Amino acid sequence: MASERKATADPARSLALLWRTREPTSRSAGPALSVDRIVRVAIDIADAEGLDALTMRRVGEALGVGTMSVYTYVPGKAELVAVMIDTAYGEMPRPAVDGDWRTRLERIARDNLALYQRHPWMLRAETTRPVLGPHLMAKYDYELGAIVDIGLTDVEVDAVLTLVLGHVKSAARAASEVVDLERETGMTDGQWWQSHAPWLETFLKPGAYPIASRVGTAAGEQHGAAYGPEYAFEFGLQRVLDGISVVVAERAADR
Amino acid sequence: MASERKATADPARSLALLWRTREPTSRSAGPALSVDRIVRVAIDIADAEGLDALTMRRVGEALGVGTMSVYTYVPGKAELVAVMIDTAYGEMPRPAVDGDWRTRLERIARDNLALYQRHPWMLRAETTRPVLGPHLMAKYDYELGAIVDIGLTDVEVDAVLTLVLGHVKSAARAASEVVDLERETGMTDGQWWQSHAPWLETFLKPGAYPIASRVGTAAGEQHGAAYGPEYAFEFGLQRVLDGISVVVAERAADR
DNA sequence: CGGCGCGGTCGTACGGCGTACGGCCGCGTT
């Protein structure tokens, strides 16, 4: 397997894992391991050192068991990552909704951003197929609930949520890349650019890319770094919400 | 190395590769290989079979040379992927801009979507650090040029482009996941859901997730599949453009 | 004209990954 993508083939097994359908062992003192224990240490490893550090050997080691013992509880790494994702979504707060729809949606966006900042590996975990776990469904239900009543059709409500969450994920990914770069190189973002700029200038013909140079420089100075992920998140979020309010207003006028 | 991420350390080497700074060999009839030939077959492999199929052995094989010969021209796989990315961005059309800013931005969004559909591996190629190649810079310059004059600050213009391109990438990724799923399972998206639904229902308590069920069903019926990537792209794009036009109008009113 | 250096080529090998397979062991049941 490359990346964290797999065929898995067996929906029953994968879904049962996500929903933890498993009769408790009748044996006294039960087994040493469990899906929950495995998932917990796996998330800890991924949080602390990234997805690349999450190997099956490493998980076994952290649990004090052999590598292959993990496979007693989890069919493979792809499924483990799927459970990790569902579990992580389960940690999100779901306070009673209040305020107008814009406030609610903004809150949802910020909560999602915070989740991705706590678990940056989620941004790199490719799954191909949807993770149909209970927590993800609960999250989807909750978030839809915050905007079902804004006067759009169900299909539009779904698209609104997809749009907002997509923006959050994009912005989180950009922010995460900056953090990764700093961790990998030991330089801050600004230092990295300073170390590359002289080399870049030797290749650049003066006057080439005039607009890119001007805008890039302006953005760099403004943010104190070449890229301002927080600014991009905030600016984008407000634009997206503005755009949504245009349709909401249209629909309200039609009524 | 896991994923396609690497430290690389040496900016000079990486940048020189991107910009193809290399005196042509004085030898008669030159070497059999070149960076360009390598990049071309690498892109072909990734286009046809995905990033997971792109291995250094495979590239050598496709070129009729030994695996390690590739390393004469490219320091490692991460750098190869970086050059592939820059090259792919180089294929994009850059017609003279005309029409109003909204038309231009919409055009840019569609061109980017088309690129990602032609080269879906670009959506999975994680780079951590920006690919500072000539084509990517030209693209950035071109796209900024289409919107510099809409009355926003340079910093805002940059954020607008980031927002739009981020949306395109999100939507393209969602669409690509559907395609991958179909390729991996041999089922259409609809068939996949039909095969999972019965299992899912055995876990679901009736009445749980009422909103998610209703909206999910509505969306599924509307799109003829559980997820309508094209609809999500279109809806989101219009919302984003609406949101941008709100700021543009504000600025115009201030003037 | 002979030797040398060097750039291009690449076979071998190493360490790491996910995981298939089969054996072992101790418990609950019969």
Next chain:
DNA sequence: AACGCGGCCGTACGCCGTACGACCGCGCCG
């Protein structure tokens, strides 16, 4: 007392990226 089975896991296989050093033929210098 015997059995079966669930949990555990050592070993091994086939992949991956790539370090290392050998080989080889060309162009240059003496």
